[in-house]
Amino acid sequence: MDHETLSQILLRRQEIEQELAEMLKQTGSDFTLDDIRRVIYEEEDQNDLAKIIPMFDSGQGGVELNNIMEVVMDAWNYFPHKALGGISPAEKSLE
Numbered sequence: 001m002d003h004e005t006l007s008q009i010l011l012r013r014q015e016i017e018q019e020l021a022e023m024l025k026q027t028g029s030d031f032t033l034d035d036i037r038r039v040i041y042e043e044e045d046q047n048d049l050a051k052i053i054p055m056f057d058s059g060q061g062g063v064e065l066n067n068i069m070e071v072v073m074d075a076w077n078y079f080p081h082k083a084l085g086g087i088s089p090a091e092k093s094l095e
Contacts, residue, residue, distance in 0.1 A: 009090045013078045019071050023056060031055040036072075040079045041086075049076055 004012070021033050039051050049072065056068045077089045084092050 003093065004090060006091065006094060009078060009088065009094075012074075012090070013088070016071060016074050016078055020075060023068060023071065027056045027058040029055055029058070036075060037079055040076055041082050043081055043083065049073075 017033055020036055024031060024033065035055065036052055039048060043049075052072050052075075053065075053068065080086050080088050080091075
């Protein structure tokens with residue numbers, strides 16, 4: 001498996017942000033990208049990931065839910081976490 005560079009990680013983070021923003025817009029969510037960033041940054045355990053999914057709840061079908069889960073998992077791995085000293089799990093893998 002190839003290891004990503006910091007610039008690749010930051011680029012992927014931007015792509016994820018765009019995907020999340022578009023999904024929030026499509027679902028008519030009252031939540032923002034900052035709300036998602038805050039949940040991830042302030043996480044205390046893996047169960048906090050489940051707090052993000054309802055932000056996209058518009059009664060969509062299983063296919064949409066799978067897409068949401070995939071992007072949310074990417075966000076979890078590429079967005080900074082306070083518990084990791086303000087870096088993402090992807091950045092932590094560079095150490």
